[in-house]
Each structure stands twice: as structure tokens, then as C-alpha cells.
Amino acid sequence: MTGFYRQGAALVCDGVPLEPLAAAHGTPLYVYSAAMIAARYRAIDDAFAGYPHSIHYALKANSTLAIARLLKSLGSHADANSGGEIDVALRAGFAPSQIVFTGVGKTIAELGHAIDLGVRSINVESAGEIERIETLSRERKVRTKIAIRVNPDVDAKTHPHISTGLKTNKFGIAIDEVRALCAQTRGRPDVEIVGLHVHLGSQITNMEPLTRAARSLVDLARHLALDGTSIEHLDIGGGLGVSYDGSPVPEAADYANAVLPVLRESGLAIVLEPGRQIIAPAGLLLMRVVDVKEQPGSDRLFVVMDAGMTELIRPMLYSAFHRIEPVIRTDAPATSVDIVGPLCESSDTLGKERTVPRPRVGELYAVLDTGAYGSVMASNYNRRMLPAEVMVENGAARLIRRRQTLDDVLTLEI
Numbered sequence: 239m240t241g242f243y244r245q246g247a248a249l250v251c252d253g254v255p256l257e258p259l260a261a262a263h264g265t266p267l268y269v270y271s272a273a274m275i276a277a278r279y280r281a282i283d284d285a286f287a288g289y290p291h292s293i294h295y296a297l298k299a300n301s302t303l304a305i306a307r308l309l310k311s312l313g314s315h316a317d318a319n320s321g322g323e324i325d326v327a328l329r330a331g332f333a334p335s336q337i338v339f340t341g342v343g344k345t346i347a348e349l350g351h352a353i354d355l356g357v358r359s360i361n362v363e364s365a366g367e368i369e370r371i372e373t374l375s376r377e378r379k380v381r382t383k384i385a386i387r388v389n390p391d392v393d394a395k396t397h398p399h400i401s402t403g404l405k406t407n408k409f410g411i412a413i414d415e416v417r418a419l420c421a422q423t424r425g426r427p428d429v430e431i432v433g434l435h436v437h438l439g440s441q442i443t444n445m446e447p448l449t450r451a452a453r454s455l456v457d458l459a460r461h462l463a464l465d466g467t468s469i470e471h472l473d474i475g476g477g478l479g480v481s482y483d484g485s486p487v488p489e490a491a492d493y494a495n496a497v498l499p500v501l502r503e504s505g506l507a508i509v510l511e512p513g514r515q516i517i518a519p520a521g522l523l524l525m526r527v528v529d530v531k532e533q534p535g536s537d538r539l540f541v542v543m544d545a546g547m548t549e550l551i552r553p554m555l556y557s558a559f560h561r562i563e564p565v566i567r568t569d570a571p572a573t574s575v576d577i578v579g580p581l582c583e584s585s586d587t588l589g590k591e592r593t594v595p596r597p598r599v600g601e602l603y604a605v606l607d608t609g610a611y612g613s614v615m616a617s618n619y620n621r622r623m624l625p626a627e628v629m630v631e632n633g634a635a636r637l638i639r640r641r642q643t644l645d646d647v648l649t650l651e652i
């Protein structure tokens with residue numbers, strides 16, 4: 239077994255107890271299992287084995303250098319969503335030819351940087367962006383590889399805030415316009431269309447929209463070939479969901495079964511951009527109880543933690559559910575509580591009406607499945623410092639990001 243599980247009453251990470259880690263590094267603290275990251279990466283790689291594919295880990299899910307480096311060592315390539323993520327990818331050891339650059343609002347500086355590097359492909363979001371890439375490429379006397387991000391108008395049936403494949407979303411180029419755009423772009427000296435790209439959204443647990451999106455891409459690629467635009471790859475984005483409540487959800491093999499039979503028809507290599515699927519269950523957030531309080535006139539018992547929306551904003555931003563458990567189970571009576579953060583915001587609630595052994599001040603708790611879109615979304619609101627991060631690897635824990643200090647923050651201020 240890899241990842242987080244109980245040994246007796248204690249929650250451990252790959253056999254390493256969490257309570258001593260929190261004592262050594264303080265809380266809030268993110269902890270990751272290297273073994274679980276590797277196992278989840280390999281599950282995707284195995285599911286697509288036998289068909290030409292490359293996994294471009296979506297750095298947006300978690301781009302802490304040690305995690306990016308680990309994925310690189312496993313054979314992953316990278317999906318970068320900003321100039322910052324491109325530079326992190328380079329520092330983690332990815333070659334430019336292993337990076338796809340996505341994002342709905344790439345600046346001139348970011349595009350110029352990606353062109354200078356010669357990334358594998360820039361996934362373009364509009365006709366205007368193609369023109370900007372052409373101008374920049376002409377100035378540099380290079381031909382830049384682009385993939386057209388297609389908006390297939392397919393409902394991913396996920397949370398509206400993380401749905402991207404509907405025509406009412408800001409992402410991509412409407413599927414009906416792609417052929418005409420490619421006809422205009424074909425044969426231009428400064429850009430080369432090498433792929434089609436689709437990304438429907440995140441936390442997708444219904445395979446049918448993913449199959450439909452794959453079908454749209456394959457059909458479109460066939461039409462483009464007839465029109466005279468021959469491409470090299472289909473990039474099917476990320477989006478595969480994970481189970482946040484322990485109930486079964488489709489896994490990498492189900493995903494491959496849903497899309498590979500369709501994609502095979504194209505004969506084209508595929509690019510995958512998984513983020514959450516690899517990293518979400520491989521991380522958790524440790525936090526301590528700082529107060530337990532009742533409000534007169536209310537039946538709620540509030541458990542105030544030393545972590546909140548500054549460390550993990552998913553519950554507040556997407557109404558996301560995360561399991562929250564005491565690290566050491568006690569035999570205190572089971573009690574229904576609201577688990578809240580310390581910030582001056584009523585929305586700063588990590589979990590409502592959770593049944594836990596009645597908590598005591600100082601006890602350590604874990605928010606599970608927070609490896610993705612956790613630490614990367616942390617902020618300094620209320621002048622709170624970014625949390626430390628630890629990775630457990632080969633039976634030992636090492637600090638991969640120290641806790642931010644006020645001096646770190648204030649060095650930027652004049």
C-alpha cells in the first residue's frame with residue numbers, strides 16, 4: 239500500500255508517522271508521498287501503453303520543484319500554464335521540447351519566451367493569438383509549432399468553476415471555426431499547426447463527455463487532413479477526477495478505455511495533461527486545533543484550526559468536499575462539528591457538520607487529498623505565511639519547501 243493509511247490509531251505516510259513530522263516542521267504543513275505520486279503516474283502510463291502517448295504533467299496542479307523533478311525522473315513531460323511554470327519546468331530539468339504551453343491569456347513576453355525556447359507546442363486559444371505568435375516568430379526568423387485549442391461545446395458535468403469546454407466558457411476556439419482558421423494558417427512560414435488540443439474541465443468523473451470530446455478531435459483531424467492540414471498529435475488535456483469522499487470513481491484504466499478506441503482511429507500520437515489524477519490523493523494538509531468553541535444560541539461546535547482558506551481554498555472556491563480526520567484517533571465521544579479556519583471571513587470553513595471524536599486544543603488533524611490545487615493556491619491574505627511542504631520518500635521525510643517568513647514577504651516592499 240502506498241500513501242496515507244492508519245497504523246493502529248495513527249495516520250502515517252508510507253509508514254512514516256505524521257505527528258512527529260508536524261512537531262518537527264510545524265503546522266500548517268503539506269505532506270506528499272513520493273511512492274504514491276510514482277504509482278499514480280505509472281497507472282496512467284500503463285493504461286495508455288501500446289499506443290504512442292506522452293504524459294505532460296499539468297504543473298498548475300502542484301509545481302513545487304521537488305514534485306516537478308520527481309515527475310521528470312519518472313519520464314513525465316510538462317504542461318505549463320504561464321511563463322512562471324515554464325521556468326519552473328526548466329529548473330526541474332524538463333527540456334523545452336518536453337513542454338506544452340497552454341493558457342487563455344498568454345502575454346507577449348510569455349509567448350516570446352516560449353518561442354525563443356522552442357517548446358513542443360503552444361496551445362493557441364484564438365485567431366489573435368496565432369497572429370501574435372506569427373509576428374513574434376517572424377521577428378525571430380523561426381517557425382513556431384502550435385496546437386489549436388478546440389472548444390467542442392461539450393458539457394464536462396463538473397463544477398461550473400472548473401468547466402472549460404462549453405461555448406459559454408472563455409477557453410479555446412469554437413469547433414465550427416477551426417477548419418476555416420486552419421485553412422488561413424496553413425502554409426504560413428512562421429507557424430506550423432502540429433496538433434489539436436481539448437481540455438473540458440477538471441474533476442471529471444463521467445467518462446461520456448471525455449469520449450465525445452475525443453470523437454470531436456478525431457473527426458476534426460480527419461477533416462483537416464482532407465483539407466490539407468496534416469497534424470502530428472491530439473492533446474486530450476487533463477481533467478480526470480479523483481474520489482474526495484472515498485466512493486469509487488473511474489481510474490486511469492477506465493479513462494483509457496473511454497478514449498483510446500476513438501483516438502486510435504486517428505493514428506496520431508496523443509498528449510495527456512493530467513494534474514489532479516496524479517497528485518491529489520498523494521498529498522495532505524496537516525493542521526492543529528487552536529480553539530474549540532460553542533456559540534451561545536447555536537447548536538454548532540466550532541473547531542478552529544491553524545489552517546484555512548489561505549492554505550487550502552478549494553472548499554471555499556468550489557464548495558469542494560475533503561475528508562478531515564484526526565491524525566491520532568482518540569476515544570473521545572463522536573461529535574458533530576464545523577471545522578473552520580482562523581481567517582476573518584465567514585466563508586473560511588473547511589468542513590461543515592463533520593463527525594469526529596470531540597477535538598481538543600493542540601490535536602493534529604489532516605485534510606485528505608489536498609496534493610492538487612492546494613499549496614499552489616495558497617496566499618498571504620491576513621499576512622499569513624505560505625506553509626512548509628515535506629515529501630516522504632524511501633521511508634524518510636525531507637523538507638521540500640521551507641515555511642515562508644515575514645522577511646521573505648517584506649523584501650518585496652519598498
Ligand SMILES: Cc1ncc(COP(=O)(O)O)c(C=O)c1O
Binds near residue numbers: 298340439475610
Ligand atoms: C489546459 C489544461 N490542461 C490540464 C489541466 C489539468 O487538469 P486536471 O488537474 O484536472 O487533470 C488543466 C486544469 O484545469 C488545464 O487547464
